[in-house]
Amino acid sequence: MKNLNILVTACFLIFISCKDDKPVKRDVRVDILIQNGIVYNGINVEPSHISIGIKEDKIYYIGDESTFNIIASKVIDASGLIVSPGFIDPHTHADKDLNDISTSQNLPFLMQGVTTVVIGNDGRSFYPISKYKKLYEQNGIGTNAVLLVGHGTVRNEVVGNSNREANKDEILGMQTIIQKEMDAGAFGISTGLFYAPGSYASTDEVISLAKIVAQNDGIYDTHLRDESAYSIGLIPAIEEAIEIGRQSKLPIHISHIKCLGVDSWHKSDSIINIINTARREGIDVTANQYPYDASATSLKASVVPRWAESGGIDSLFFRYETPSLKHQILEETKTNIARRGGADKLLIVKAEESSFVGKNLLEISKQLNKTPEEAVFNIIKLGAVKVASFNMIPEDIHNFMKQKWVVTGSDGGSGHPRKYGSFPRKYNKYVKEEQQITISQFINNSTSKTAEILKIKNRGVLKIGNYADVIIFDPETFKDLADYTDAFQFAQGLEYSIINGKISVETGKATKLLNGKVLKK
Structure with a gap:
């Protein structure tokens, strides 16, 4: 009996000992650990309260730290702050800034939370792409860059700035250049059919060039032939863009969609119906929009x-x-x-x-x-x-903004406040003040949706294995300061920007590091 009691007691002590033991946490080493933030991952509607570990240029860990002992070289306490994928701006005129080593940090975009800019929009690109890609890689750039080949630039090289149709040999010459630019890294073609010399091109010419882009799995980004009633009218210009997509079989992205001027006001409902019909047909039509009532x-x-x-x-x-x-x-x-x-x-x-x-x-x-x-x-x-x-009215701005296929873009160029304030303005005015859209709509349609449209892989979503483009901003102070009297004021409220795993903005101040890359298809 005595031996039996001893055995029972021993077993009980072993049971208690095992019950009190906690699982041993495995060590995880990262370069940067973000804790305590309100995390919007770029896809979900609701935020989560999780930690994010970054190692080298990738997101290495996402979770609640309950099963891992995370050892970090740098810890960022994001208490009360929003953590999000870096914003992707699908339409900018940042080319000139990136070309100049004194402005290549791209601060106007960087300080509003943009980690990737698209350049070569409106049919105008710096040519050839290989030259400028090499320049950016040698000098360094502050944000990532996606390059497009401009139709107007190519047309000017082959046809010149003349108001006439291109002949067969000239179209072949333009196709050859576009293929070379796609081989050099262009994600697609941009058109500025409102501007000379793009406005001199027929729809058939554009389709013949767009087909080359489609063969290279590229995209078509367009400033429409008319956003008002200058030539063919806004709705026919939308229909032209859709027809280009239908015949060339490539995605169509309409830049800075709007109803410009009194002749076009209140047409947003009709345009939305036309685009939704085309999307149901299987034509991939999307758009971007800047959150201002003035164009530039x-x-x-x-x-x-x-x-x-x-x-x-x-x-x-x-x-x-x-x-x-x-x-x-x-x-x-x-x-x-x-x-x-x-x-x-x-x-x-x-x-x-x-x-x-x-x-x-x-x-x-x-x-x-x-x-x-x-x-x-x-x-x-x-x-x-x-x-x-x-030249725009709130009704049309609101209607476009609420569409799932409309993402945020700045069209940022000198002199207009949108270069310095588009993304924080959209958050402050249309999410916080007017509540036209939710914060998740704003974030998702400034990150993952834009990456999907542009065919940018492994960015735009906070996900293990994706590149670490992460921003942290204060939901109470994130806003634009630039206006039409002073368009050169940096936005406020961005606390951190991490680009390719390196800190570009820390506690609200730019670090002067050039962490961007020219992105590859």
Whole structure:
């Protein structure tokens, strides 16, 4: 009996000992550990409270740390902050900044949470891609970059800046260049069919070039032929883009979708129906949108008749000084000014003549004692001029923003606040203040959806094995500061930006490290 009691007691002690033992945690070593954040992974609707471990350039661990002992070289406490995939901007004009080593950090985009920019939009790309890809790799860039080949650039190389159709040999020449640019790393082709020389191309020409891109599993990004009533009209321009996708069998991405000017207001419902119908047909149609009611472009592009500028600026002024043509040019310019909402709606944001900046066309025309349409030619004769054009209404902006196939884009170029503030503005104005969309809609359609559209692999989602492009921002202070009186103010509220596993922004300040890469298809 005594031996039996001893055996029972021993077994009980062993049982208690085993019950109290906790599983031994396995050590996991990472470079960066993000803890305590409100994590939106780029796909899910609801956030989670998990830790993220980064090792080298990849996401190495995601979880609650209950089963692993995570040893990190650097720990980031993200308490009260939102952790998200880095934003992907599908339409920028960051090319010039990336080309210059003094601005290649790409701070206007970096400080609003953008970790990847697309360049070569609107049919204009720096040519050849191989040259600029090598430049970026040698000098370093602050954000990742996706390169497109511009249709207008290619057309200018082969056909020139002439208002005529390309012949068969010229189309073959353009196809050859596009194939070389795709081989060099372009993700697809961009068109600027509103701008010269792209506006001189027929739909058939564009389809013939788009088919080369389709053969290379690329995408088609387009500034539509018309966003108002300049030529064929907004809805026919949407239908043209869809037809290009239908015949060339490649994804169609409409850049900065909008209803521009009084002739096109309230057409968003019709456009949405047309695009949804095309999507049901199996045509992959998507769009991006910047969260502002003013567009921006050159004064020449916004109001001067396209036919009049065929051949370039010298040809434009030759025609303008020709009495038989001047009256027609002025009349069409006057009509185009009205389409933009009037001369008081065209604000000069960048000009060689600095005294014009901050004034609208009506004010300058009075200053020059000219009609607004005459003042246009006085102004552009002095050099390139950019305008912000106040020509959209909230109804259309809201309608487009709520579509699952519309993602955030900036169209960021000098002089308009969208270059410095698009993503935080969308969050602050349309998520927080107006509640037009949810925070998960904003994040998902600024990250994973954009990566899917652009065919960017292993980015846009917080997932083990994906590249570590991660941002952390303060939900209370994340907002844009740039406006139309001062378009060069960095956004606030971004606490951290991690690009390819390296810290680019730390506690709200840029680290001056060039962590970006030219992305490959």
